[in-house]
Amino acid sequence: MNVKRIVTAVIGLPVVILLIVFGNAYIMDAVIAVIAAIAMFEYGKCIQKEAKFIAWVGYLATIFIAFMHVVSEKVLSTAMTLGVPILLFVLFLNVVVSNLRITFKDAAFTFMGILYIIGFLGFIPLLYGVTGKIPGKFLIWFVIFAAWGSDAFAYWIGRNFGKHKFSKVSPNKTVEGCIGGMIGAILFSILCSYVMNTYFGTEIQYLTIVILSSILSLVGQIGDFSASVIKRYFEVKDFSELFPGHGGMLDRIDSVMFIAPFAYFLLTMFL
Numbered sequence: 530m531n532v533k534r535i536v537t538a539v540i541g542l543p544v545v546i547l548l549i550v551f552g553n554a555y556i557m558d559a560v561i562a563v564i565a566a567i568a569m570f571e572y573g574k575c576i577q578k579e580a581k582f583i584a585w586v587g588y589l590a591t592i593f594i595a596f597m598h599v600v601s602e603k604v605l606s607t608a609m610t611l612g613v614p615i616l617l618f619v620l621f622l623n624v625v626v627s628n629l630r631i632t633f634k635d636a637a638f639t640f641m642g643i644l645y646i647i648g649f650l651g652f653i654p655l656l657y658g659v660t661g662k663i664p665g666k667f668l669i670w671f672v673i674f675a676a677w678g679s680d681a682f683a684y685w686i687g688r689n690f691g692k693h694k695f696s697k698v699s700p701n702k703t704v705e706g707c708i709g710g711m712i713g714a715i716l717f718s719i720l721c722s723y724v725m726n727t728y729f730g731t732e733i734q735y736l737t738i739v740i741l742s743s744i745l746s747l748v749g750q751i752g753d754f755s756a757s758v759i760k761r762y763f764e765v766k767d768f769s770e771l772f773p774g775h776g777g778m779l780d781r782i783d784s785v786m787f788i789a790p791f792a793y794f795l796l797t798m799f800l
Contacts, residue, residue, distance in 0.1 A: 530779065545673065551692075554658040561653050569646055574767055575765055581631065581635045586619055624636050650789065653786075658794075675714045686712075707750055741796065749785070
């Protein structure tokens with residue numbers, strides 16, 4: 530299993546790097562939309578024992594991400610403001626016109642899945658498209674390092690030094706691992722800040738990035754626990770077997786997607 534995890538990571542990391550470095554806002558929108566669609570499929574399959582996922586609504590919602598930087602800021606702002614009311618309207622309309630073949634439970638689980646996936650993932654292209662004094666192409670790395678640095682250190686420290694269980698939600702996670710995850714996020718974020726300050730002329734304050742990366746690490750770890758809550762409720766080990774050793778798309782991005790909206794506000798406000 531460890532070999533599979535390493536091989537998958539070695540293959541996946543260059544793809545992510547190439548996308549961030551050589552991509553643009555339109556490419557990022559399209560890629561995140563595809564990722565959201567895959568995650569939506571996994572979520573729908575996960576909940577099928579309890580409810581029928583209203584798939585066409587879920588997949589239609591992912592298209593919104595693909596056009597984030599195609600439409601004007603005014604249209605985007607309006608769409609985000611009206612998104613939840615429109616979504617609820619469409620879901621309840623499905624229940625009504627189906628003569629209860631689609632139930633309230635189906636609508637509720639579908640609504641939760643769309644909010645969970647689109648509501649979080651949509652902030653990744655938003656952050657990537659930021660054009661402030663520190664471009665989004667730089668800021669997005671703090672999301673990556675806060676999530677992956679936290680995951681890597683939490684796994685290693687928890688596996689080798691973990692003694693105190695953190696929560697029954699995820700029995701293998703320990704207090705020591707969670708603390709290690711925060712340390713990993715801080716170290717990777719400091720390194721990222723150093724590279725940006727030295728080679729790209731930014732002026733990121735290290736104390737600020739320590740505080741922000743600590744917050745983002747905690748958020749990311751809650752995101753990991755949240756995915757575990759869903760899987761434990763539906764009694765599945767992984768959302769799918771898309772990535773050998775890592776599980777499905779949702780297993781792989783649970784931390785990143787939770788971090789994204791918090792990173793968008795914190796990084797654009799304090800950096």
